[in-house]
Amino acid sequence: MSSIEERQREEKEQRRRTILDAAETVLETKGRDEMTMADIAEEARLSRSLLYVYFEDMDDIVLGVTHRAFQSMRRRFQSGVTQHDTGLRQIRAVGDAYVAFAQEEPTYFDLVAEFESRAADPEEATARMRQCLAEADRALEVMADAIQNGIDDDSIRADLDPMQTAVTLWGCTHGLIQLAANKGTGLEQRYELSSAALVDEGLSFLGVSLAGQPPDAPAETLPADQNGNA
Amino acid sequence: MSSIEERQREEKEQRRRTILDAAETVLETKGRDEMTMADIAEEARLSRSLLYVYFEDMDDIVLGVTHRAFQSMRRRFQSGVTQHDTGLRQIRAVGDAYVAFAQEEPTYFDLVAEFESRAADPEEATARMRQCLAEADRALEVMADAIQNGIDDDSIRADLDPMQTAVTLWGCTHGLIQLAANKGTGLEQRYELSSAALVDEGLSFLGVSLAGQPPDAPAETLPADQNGNA
DNA sequence: CACGCCGTTGACATCGTGTCAATGCCCAAC
DNA sequence: GTTGGGCATTGACACGATGTCAACGGCGTG
Numbered sequence: 001m002s003s004i005e006e007r008q009r010e011e012k013e014q015r016r017r018t019i020l021d022a023a024e025t026v027l028e029t030k031g032r033d034e035m036t037m038a039d040i041a042e043e044a045r046l047s048r049s050l051l052y053v054y055f056e057d058m059d060d061i062v063l064g065v066t067h068r069a070f071q072s073m074r075r076r077f078q079s080g081v082t083q084h085d086t087g088l089r090q091i092r093a094v095g096d097a098y099v100a101f102a103q104e105e106p107t108y109f110d111l112v113a114e115f116e117s118r119a120a121d122p123e124e125a126t127a128r129m130r131q132c133l134a135e136a137d138r139a140l141e142v143m144a145d146a147i148q149n150g151i152d153d154d155s156i157r158a159d160l161d162p163m164q165t166a167v168t169l170w171g172c173t174h175g176l177i178q179l180a181a182n183k184g185t186g187l188e189q190r191y192e193l194s195s196a197a198l199v200d201e202g203l204s205f206l207g208v209s210l211a212g213q214p215p216d217a218p219a220e221t222l223p224a225d226q227n228g229n230a
Numbered sequence: 231m232s233s234i235e236e237r238q239r240e241e242k243e244q245r246r247r248t249i250l251d252a253a254e255t256v257l258e259t260k261g262r263d264e265m266t267m268a269d270i271a272e273e274a275r276l277s278r279s280l281l282y283v284y285f286e287d288m289d290d291i292v293l294g295v296t297h298r299a300f301q302s303m304r305r306r307f308q309s310g311v312t313q314h315d316t317g318l319r320q321i322r323a324v325g326d327a328y329v330a331f332a333q334e335e336p337t338y339f340d341l342v343a344e345f346e347s348r349a350a351d352p353e354e355a356t357a358r359m360r361q362c363l364a365e366a367d368r369a370l371e372v373m374a375d376a377i378q379n380g381i382d383d384d385s386i387r388a389d390l391d392p393m394q395t396a397v398t399l400w401g402c403t404h405g406l407i408q409l410a411a412n413k414g415t416g417l418e419q420r421y422e423l424s425s426a427a428l429v430d431e432g433l434s435f436l437g438v439s440l441a442g443q444p445p446d447a448p449a450e451t452l453p454a455d456q457n458g459n460a
Numbered sequence: 461c462a463c464g465c466c467g468t469t470g471a472c473a474t475c476g477t478g479t480c481a482a483t484g485c486c487c488a489a490c
Numbered sequence: 491g492t493t494g495g496g497c498a499t500t501g502a503c504a505c506g507a508t509g510t511c512a513a514c515g516g517c518g519t520g
Contacts, residue, residue, distance in 0.1 A: 011498095036476060047500050052478065113347055119412045122419050133416065163421050168406060168432045175405020176398060182349045186363065189352050191393050202398045208439040241467095266507060277469050282509065 016054050018044050020064045027065060028107045032114070056126075063128040066115050069108035070135035076101050077142045087150020088211055094143055095173050095203040102177045113178055140166050147210075156210050169206060176202045246284050248274050250294045257295060258337045262344070286356075293358040296345050299338035300365035306331050307372045317380020318441055324373055325403050325433040332407045343408055370396050377440075386440050399436060406432045 022044035026035050037058055041048040055061045080093035102109040115132055125133070143166035150156030176199055180187075184195025252274035256265050267288055271278040285291045310323035332339040345362055355363070373396035380386030406429055410417075414425025 015498095037478090038476075048477090049479085049500060050498080053498080057478080116412060117343055117347055117408060120416055122415045137420070164423055164428060164431070165435075167409065167417060167423065167428060168435055171406040171409035171432070172402035172436070173405070175403070175408065176401040178347060178405065179397065179401035182346060185352045186350055187397060190367070193394055193397065198394060198397060201394070202401070205395075205398055205439045206402070208442050209435045212438050212442040245467095267509090268507075278508090279469060279510085280467080283467080287509080 012054075015046075016064075019046070019051060019054055019061065020068065023061045024065050024068070024107070027062075027111075032062065032110070060126070060128060062111065063115075063126065063132060066111040067128065067131045067135060069105070069111040070115075070132050070139070072105060072108055073098070073101050073112060074135055074139040074142065077139050081142055081146050086153050086155040087146050087148070088155035088207065090146035090149060091143065091156070091169065091210065092203060092207060094146060095169070095206070098173050099177060099199055099203075102181055106181070109177075109181070113174070116174060140170060143169060150210070157212065160210070165210075169210075172206055173203070242284075245276075246294075249276070249281060249284055249291065250298065253291045254295050254298070254337070257292075257341075262292065262340070290356070290358060292341065293345075293356065293362060296341040297358065297361045297365060299335070299341040300345075300362050300369070302335060302338055303328070303331050303342060304365055304369040304372065307369050311372055311376050316383050316385040317376050317378070318385035318437065320376035320379060321373065321386070321399065321440065322433060322437060324376060325399070325436070328403050329407060329429055329433075332411055336411070339407075339411070343404070346404065370400060373399060380440070387442065390440070395440075399440075402436055403433070 019040065023035070023040045025043050026039045030039065035058070037048050037051055040058075040061065041051055044051075051061070055064065076097040077094050080097035081090045084090045084093045120129060120133060140163070144162040147156055147160065147162040147165050151158050151160070151162070180195040180199045180202075184198070187193045187198070188195060249270065253265070253270045255273050256269045260269065265288070267278050267281055270288075270291065271281055274281075281291070285294070306327040307324050310327035311320045314320045314323045350359060350363060370393070374392040377386055377390065377392040377395050381388050381390070381392070410425040410429045410432075414428070417423045417428070418425060
């Protein structure tokens, strides 16, 4: 009896994967906006109704693919870190890995971007949404560890909080890559900015702050927020 | 005859504004995803069909509101710049203005974010899309001018290209604010990071790179991209 | 006063979604 | 071997949103 139930579970999981594979293919060809449930069903050679048995709705399916995207991203981060020695080099490797991720898996990157651009209520979140958040957290941990390494080996200034800095770098890098990817061609035309160089030098720009002297030394050069924003 | 044509044009323009006002109200209450053409029509007390006379479709209407959003943002940037003296303080003021913009006009910020997250083909772009791009360019010019001021008054390192740095700061700041706005509550819970402090200290973090010494001095601390990404 | 233009509208066809009852299938029990 | 039950699967339906079109009505013009 256990073997039968087991087989049923495996088949169920397999069909779930089939649906996600199909959705991924459609996402790559038509894009998120044009995709319909019928497209996914046809690609998976299943009835449209069946999709609703395995997933809540299309958002749920997309979240499933998004989870894959976060997994791939985190793996790239980890791989980048392990290939370098000093903390600063490691964190730079994470940045480069993110660039490569956006270039080589643009569909995945778009899913991550869309996920990041939507508010995620802390407790009131779907199970699949939590999966994505958990994977993103693991990626942040990788970055925070690299920063801690840098603090320990003196390649990164010691007054930074590793996790806070990881979040900061994550947000900056993401915004930078997204801007270059979507508005890059326009920028290359109007000004003479290669989007690749823009991102590359942008990462170096961030590296300066990581290695540079703490901000409290030249207090004059860093005026505080004068609007009283808490 | 000119007065009649003129009145007709004014009425037409007025109705366009009415529709955009209605769309803006609906956006604030229901959000982009839930909004329908019927909602806008009802809010504007017009027939749904009439909307299609003045706009192509809902995306077109949203782009109209997005243009307003970019205008408000640019005005805030300019206002921030004129209230400070040194270039570094000016660019910091732009960052603070962007934070205030996101806090006080979240609907506008979301529209800007959505616009930035979509690819804008250089030549193949809607007229209304071009309006938004033009306004964004003006905002970038404001930033680039402030950076140039900083280079001139020695508050910003001189080896930076003003426009490239403006784009870089824009991308970083946007990503930072978006991350804090959407994932802030989660971060505050899991770690002890106030999203306001995160953004504020993030801006200071960027300020270090602006004022800090050029990256070629300590070449060791800035390992180049080893993946050969051009 | 009649004509015509243009702003405006209701109605229609189409499409995508989500649900439900009905079908077919496989296994287990008798 | 046959029958019954549970589960996977499906076609069909109702609903909602979109975009278009012909028809209506008011206003200025000849």
